[in-house]
Amino acid sequence: MSRGLITAIEIDGAGGDPGAWRGPEVDPRAILTGELAVRAAQRAEAAGVDLVTFADALEAPDDVLDQVSVRLDALGLAARVAPVTQRIGLLPTITVTHTEPFHVQASVATLDHISGGRAGWIADVSTSAEAAAVIGRREPAPAAETWREARYVVDAGRRLWDSWEDDAIIRDAATGRFVDREKLHYVDFESPTFSVKGPSIVPRPPQGHPITGIRVSASEALEAAADAELVFLPDSDDLSTQVQELRENARRSVTLTAGDAGRSVTLTSGQVVGPLVLVSAAVQPHVDGVEQLASLIEAWAAAGVDGVQLRPASLELDVPVIAEQLLPVLRERGLVGSGERGGSLRGRLGLRRPVNRYARSAR
Template sequence: MSRFIAAIEIDGAGGDPGAWRGPEVDPRAILTGELAVRAAQRAEAAGVDLVTFADALEAPADVPDRVSVRLDALGLAARVAPVTQRIGLLPTITVTHTEPFHVQASVATLDHISGGRAGWIADVSTSAEAAAVIGRREPAPAAETWREARYVVDAGRRLWDSWEDDAIIRDAATGRFVDREKLHYVDFASPTFSVKGPSIVPRPPQGHPITAIRVTVPEALEAAADAELVFLPDSGELSVQVRALRSGSESAADRRSVTLTAGDGRRSVGLTPDRDPRGPIVLVSVEVRPHADGVGRLLESVERWVEAGVDGVQLRPASLELDVPVIAEQLLPVLRERGLVGSGERGGSLRGRLGLRRPVNRYARSTR
């Protein structure tokens, strides 16, 4: 893609666990969602393309001087949707202990209430803590949970297609709300779950809301082949990873494996050959504190990331109240002058904003 995509993550008062203690922060605004609303509106006005919402099944550690609660990402995105007009909204949803049918219905609902600006970040859980809280299954290793996540993504897209776009007829004369011929069973089965369908929510405005994967462990890299948007960590191998994600049309030798640098070390992982040859949109994900460090070094990093071939950046501010204004007022104007980011007035669906076409419904008949 030619235009650099800008994203900001919302996580409590910011990525710094102590951000909520700053004199500029009203801690109550974290739990009412007002802090998130203010950050999203500032980002939208500056021309940021999308905001992501951090989440996890595990509760934050109950440590003195830290906020030990976190708002549900999907609920927070729904809170932000009615008070924004253009910015994309991607909550993190952990699929390991969550019913796939409810996941897709929730994301579809967010797409409806936001007017076609929704997506989601599929995540997994391997912890015994989450398994004990939910109580449905034993914890599983990362390879197993990420393999299941790919099935969840596939099932979700099929369920979004289970309603044809014109299935709703609202015929008052006959009392018919939907055309039953335009609702479809998906009859999806995986090793761990099955879904009959159809969905309980009409097809989303975008057809398929954007599916994203954040790569933090090697096992997530294979699942990223099924995503439309991928967040990669910054590392010396960033350009290699980007090329690997886009190597679907290259020889098998070129795409055989790639080394991922993540929190748990280095590991060579295989990449799937049967993906879209164009590859996903790739953003580098970085923690930033421009209120303290300035934007000069960040601008230098952007130049390096562009050379590495990424499509944009996901900035994870240390403090929403301190860093987002600096990003909006100092970083984005420079990126706009360089022709990288678009106007703050840019609207439309999130798919359109990212340059992605609306998917054709796989169940719709080609002729009437």
């Protein structure tokens, strides 16, 4: 792999450890102002990390004594980080089960605009009665049903991103023409649970399609993951088998529409390799040390993954160790590249910009 492993860091409050906020190095107020997330993202960017992900859920955190019982909205937090970073990718988690697909795609497109083409999102689902009660729009549904719906949401989002052609904006003050109406398109999308007419209210994102990721937290998510460009798999004894299964699902899923979807389509011996796969793991290198984690990452690379998503126990303690100690070790072992790439997130990941399916030149 010439570019090396993709590297990602998860931002979740003060860290994955529920008690991380209590450390003397943490100002608890910085969690709710976004400053903790900003500092972590900037440290990661300076070290050459490719992207940061932002954890979220519709359900409120448990109201437990000595734990932070609030969480900032992931999309809003990514928007807070975007103007104070330059190169690192930004992927907030968005639960699609109770959220309007039209608003989801518009929000992600907006993030891509304000970040200069560095945005993506992680599609997630909810099966809990708590989330259903909070939103109040529908009853909870089984995992298989919610993940099937998520695939429709992803498809609808990509079509809406294409509903504006790249040159639809004119901005001709002299004639009073600001948009070419012929280059805006209805998508007329229908699924078993929702329909969208379009076009979007946001011009086509700089990347064409911001990066879509899926975290495989349940077996039902594996089939949906075939539609993503980034897939986050948990570490397990059968990691290599899961990677192969995922890519086989992608091979079956990708047909003539693969180019429009903007998926990573690499041919090896006539086979479609499929999405980029990152192993996702909770880590605390400030306790366990760097060499042990580096060896674990080396083993993951041997299992065939394209990268790693590290979920630090403490942002303030673990991210500096990852940035200043782990990344140099991984470079010495030839596992990651220099991390100096700028431009769009798609370009950084080696993914091409999708052709607009509605553009006249594409027909």
